[in-house]
Amino acid sequence: MIRIFSILAGLFFILGLLWSTTVDTLAFATDGLPTSPEKEFHEHPKALSLNSDGPFGKFDKAQLQRGFGVYREVCSQCHSLKHVAYRDLAALGYSNNAIKAIAAKATINAKDPLSGEMKDRPGMPADHFPPVVYGGKGVPPDLSLITKARHGGAPYVYSLVTGYTAQPAKLAGNPETKTPEGLYYNPYFANLNIAMPPPLASDGLVTYSDGTVATKDQMAKDVSAFLVWTAEPKLEARHQAGFMWVGLMLFVTVLSFLAYRNVWSGTKH
Numbered sequence: 001m002i003r004i005f006s007i008l009a010g011l012f013f014i015l016g017l018l019w020s021t022t023v024d025t026l027a028f029a030t031d032g033l034p035t036s037p038e039k040e041f042h043e044h045p046k047a048l049s050l051n052s053d054g055p056f057g058k059f060d061k062a063q064l065q066r067g068f069g070v071y072r073e074v075c076s077q078c079h080s081l082k083h084v085a086y087r088d089l090a091a092l093g094y095s096n097n098a099i100k101a102i103a104a105k106a107t108i109n110a111k112d113p114l115s116g117e118m119k120d121r122p123g124m125p126a127d128h129f130p131p132v133v134y135g136g137k138g139v140p141p142d143l144s145l146i147t148k149a150r151h152g153g154a155p156y157v158y159s160l161v162t163g164y165t166a167q168p169a170k171l172a173g174n175p176e177t178k179t180p181e182g183l184y185y186n187p188y189f190a191n192l193n194i195a196m197p198p199p200l201a202s203d204g205l206v207t208y209s210d211g212t213v214a215t216k217d218q219m220a221k222d223v224s225a226f227l228v229w230t231a232e233p234k235l236e237a238r239h240q241a242g243f244m245w246v247g248l249m250l251f252v253t254v255l256s257f258l259a260y261r262n263v264w265s266g267t268k269h
């Protein structure tokens with residue numbers, strides 16, 4: 001009796017196993033086929049090579065300054081940058097006076113030390129970039145950590161801001177998939193229709209002080225490089241610490257090899 005019972009239990013498990021493998025395999029096989037517009041038309045980020053890439057990566061300060069210019073002139077109308085303080089801009093090569101001047105252009109709502117009330121005052125180097133009030137459609141996310149927060153990082157941001165195109169006829173012709181009023185078609189955005197109007201719609205939105213020509217593509221690259229810095233200002237220090245460790249480990253390896261030779265030198269003939 002017990003025997004029959006255990007055979008039945010075994011059969012039950014085998015059946016369960018077979019069932020789950022076939023169901024999963026079928027799901028996997030059909031998943032590869034385009035079943036939704038998102039799957040069919042979504043595009044992976046374009047290639048973007050930046051100075052800060054790779055283990056030897058260093059920031060290109062001139063590019064970061066240009067990218068900051070693009071943020072300030074264009075993106076800051078809608079996006080905040082709350083994790084960055086004005087004084088952090090020293091890392092981009094700005095002098096203290098330049099930072100004071102940049103901060104002073106911002107209006108900061110803070111507690112007045114005399115009256116204790118909230119009051120508007122000009123920004124100071126220790127202030128963080130202020131919140132942004134946006135009245136349009138959608139919610140512009142804070143950009144401080146966006147290159148870490150989105151799969152694809154800087155290449156994603158670059159592709160997104162340069163990626164607006166006309167909607168393919170197959171989607172535009174169908175009322176179910178047609179881009180809704182007030183949204184914009186962008187194949188790099190997860191659901192293809194984004195509430196952000198094309199932010200870099202024409203060349204020359206900023207004037208670069210280093211003479212670089214501000215094409216749409218250039219501005220997109222520069223602002224993406226800048227957003228790598230805002231998300232990880234200590235990237236260079238991390239790379240350096242990594243190399244120190246590798247160096248130290250190599251040194252210890254050599255040292256222990258020499259010690260080993262020394263200890264065993266008498267026993268080997």
Ligand code: HEC
Binds near residue numbers: 070077137189200
């Ligand atoms: C007119 C306002 C406006 C401007 C200017 C603007 N954005 Fe946006 N942005 C938005 C809105 C609104 C969203 C949210 C879109 C949504 O969720 O559909 C957004 C979303 C984003 C996202 C997140 C996309 C995602 O994956 O969720 C990134 C990255 C971004 N913007 C980058 C930029 C950059 C870089 C600039 C400057 C070159 C810029 N934006 C300028 C309004 C703006």
